[in-house]
Amino acid sequence: xxxxxxxTADFLKAAQKTQPKxxxxxxxxxxxxVKEIVMEKTIPYNEIPHFPLSTVEGHQGKLIFGTIKGxxxxxxxxxxxxxxxxNMKEVTFPVRVMQQMGISNLVVSNASxxxxxxxxxxxxxxxxxxxxxxxxxxxxxxxxxxxxxxxPDMSEPYSKELIARAHxxxxxxxxxxxxxxxxxxxxxxxxxxAEYKFFRVIGGDAVGMSTVPEVIVARHAGITCFGVSxxxxxxxxxxxxxxxxxxxxxxxxxxxxxxTRVIAELVATL
Ligand code: HPA
Numbered sequence: 001x002x003x004x005x006x007x008t009a010d011f012l013k014a015a016q017k018t019q020p021k022x023x024x025x026x027x028x029x030x031x032x033x034v035k036e037i038v039m040e041k042t043i044p045y046n047e048i049p050h051f052p053l054s055t056v057e058g059h060q061g062k063l064i065f066g067t068i069k070g071x072x073x074x075x076x077x078x079x080x081x082x083x084x085x086x087n088m089k090e091v092t093f094p095v096r097v098m099q100q101m102g103i104s105n106l107v108v109s110n111a112s113x114x115x116x117x118x119x120x121x122x123x124x125x126x127x128x129x130x131x132x133x134x135x136x137x138x139x140x141x142x143x144x145x146x147x148x149x150x151x152p153d154m155s156e157p158y159s160k161e162l163i164a165r166a167h168x169x170x171x172x173x174x175x176x177x178x179x180x181x182x183x184x185x186x187x188x189x190x191x192x193x194a195e196y197k198f199f200r201v202i203g204g205d206a207v208g209m210s211t212v213p214e215v216i217v218a219r220h221a222g223i224t225c226f227g228v229s230x231x232x233x234x235x236x237x238x239x240x241x242x243x244x245x246x247x248x249x250x251x252x253x254x255x256x257x258x259x260t261r262v263i264a265e266l267v268a269t270l
Pocket of ligand 1: 112113189191232248
């Protein structure tokens with residue numbers, strides 16, 4: 001695995017001139033941030049050695065190098081989900097490549113079901129913590145010391161400093177930001193009413209099918225993380241209705257402009 005990570009990072013270093021310090025993973029329907037990137041080089045995943053291929057609808061697989069308001073970034077348009085059948089090492093391989101390329105900040109976005117009764121569909125939630133309910137873990141197996149410690153600390157999975165900056169930016173633009181705990185599950189089913197209730201009881205504010213593996217690996221790598229989630233449907237008892245992937249994407253697309261503004265300005269501070 002170490003060789004593969006190095007080969008991929010070497011390929012990407014040679015393919016473009018940006019020296020990105022910030023990695024971005026663009027989630028469901030949140031591709032709008034792409035418009036904020038002054039592009040230097042775009043590389044489809046199928047041209048990158050050892051990169052898995054993205055399969056889910058609504059996710060184009062490309063790595064974009066460029067700048068957002070002057071900050072050099074490396075953005076993944078399309079991520080690898082556990083429910084697609086990739087194992088945890090594959091899901092998090094791009095984060096390892098980011099580590100190898102010298103990335104120090106990771107910004108991730110996703111869509112989720114709301115568990116907190118104070119949240120409305122369309123709300124944007126800053127992730128301040130997570131619960132891993134994937135039933136798997138990306139760091140199981142031999143630990144390579146050069147990648148990080150055997151028993152990584154997880155006391156501040158999402159940077160308090162970046163959360164504070166995001167709130168300041170949102171306040172300036174009168175954008176309402178919620179905050180809470182993201183529960184990560186494998187999917188691909190959305191939750192049953194009993195599962196939503198369970199995830200609320202254990203301390204979740206929102207539930208989704210991504211992000212947790214990538215953030216675990218980023219923290220293992222010493223990368224500072226910031227995450228936001230768009231609440232695309234409700235898992236609150238009495239408000240649960242039938243949902244589809246298309247509806248999730250529609251709601252996410254509506255919240256996209258506000259979310260893009262906050263993230264673009266946040267990235268500018270990095
Ligand atoms: N559950 C899990 N993942 C999701 C949801 C949900 O309700 N909405 C968007 N992604």
